[in-house]
Amino acid sequence: MTKIVLVTGATAGFGKAIAERLVGDGYRVIATGRRSDRLDALAKSLGPALLPLVLDMDDTAALRALPASLPEGWQEVDILVNNAGLALGVGKAQDSAVADWRQMIETNIAGLVEITHALLPGMVARDRGHIVSIGSTAGTYPYLGGNVYGGTKAFVAQFMRNLRCDLLGTKVRATNLEPGLCGGSEFSNVRLRDDAKAAAVYQDTHPIQPEDIAETVAWVLGLPAHVNINRIEMMPTCQAAGGLAVARGVKV
Numbered sequence: 001m002t003k004i005v006l007v008t009g010a011t012a013g014f015g016k017a018i019a020e021r022l023v024g025d026g027y028r029v030i031a032t033g034r035r036s037d038r039l040d041a042l043a044k045s046l047g048p049a050l051l052p053l054v055l056d057m058d059d060t061a062a063l064r065a066l067p068a069s070l071p072e073g074w075q076e077v078d079i080l081v082n083n084a085g086l087a088l089g090v091g092k093a094q095d096s097a098v099a100d101w102r103q104m105i106e107t108n109i110a111g112l113v114e115i116t117h118a119l120l121p122g123m124v125a126r127d128r129g130h131i132v133s134i135g136s137t138a139g140t141y142p143y144l145g146g147n148v149y150g151g152t153k154a155f156v157a158q159f160m161r162n163l164r165c166d167l168l169g170t171k172v173r174a175t176n177l178e179p180g181l182c183g184g185s186e187f188s189n190v191r192l193r194d195d196a197k198a199a200a201v202y203q204d205t206h207p208i209q210p211e212d213i214a215e216t217v218a219w220v221l222g223l224p225a226h227v228n229i230n231r232i233e234m235m236p237t238c239q240a241a242g243g244l245a246v247a248r249g250v251k252v
């Protein structure tokens with residue numbers, strides 16, 4: 001039986017690459033996002049195995065109504081890829097806009113738990129399923145300006161670990177994928193609100209690409225049903241955790 005995957009944030013970057021890869025691997029994919037023109041283009045290029053679905057991760061009512069609102073033949077979602085998420089700003093906490101913080105919490109935490117809550121009961125009832133969330137190394141390693149973005153990804157990491165506890169005894173799997181520096185997506189353009197500054201983030205680096213994320217998701221999903229990858233931390237070879245910082249000349 002062909003498995004049905006729902007990928008959030010599939011209009012660009014990781015989500016688009018994951019949708020393309022999984023359709024290529026023989027899955028049927030529900031691709032969600034806000035930009036219908038991009039979803040339609042994806043559907044056109046991938047054919048009937050892809051269902052485009054306009055969905056705003058901030059629209060709680062739509063997320064709660066999601067399972068019942070899916071077309072016939074698409075309702076039994078086997079796999080949820082929680083990809084939608086964003087970072088806004090790189091300023092210190094004391095300089096950040098609280099509206100940006102709220103937006104990250106809304107999308108990265110509230111939207112993610114809402115859609116998970118909407119789809120999980122069906123997976124448990126059918127006793128098959130897999131939830132893969134895209135976390136971040138920012139959920140483990142603090143860095144200057146990471147503040148609430150890193151906090152939301154730490155939430156995702158712990159939520160996924162806790163899901164494993166609740167799902168123990170079922171055949172539903174849960175995985176957190178935690179990438180570091182990734183190019184080929186709109187992540188830094190959205191975060192910095194400046195295309196030149198976004199390009200500078202990747203200057204003289206060879207970051208992880210969306211296809212690398214898609215490859216990893218495909219591998220995690222394709223493992224035998226008795227294997228659960230709890231978490232994967234991945235960085236480009238050109239990146240490493242930077243250690244602790246010391247402020248000099250500060251009299252306390």
Ligand code: 8X3
Pocket residue numbers: 135136137138179180181182
């Ligand atoms: C993206 C990785 O290092 O920009 O989640 O926070 S980082």
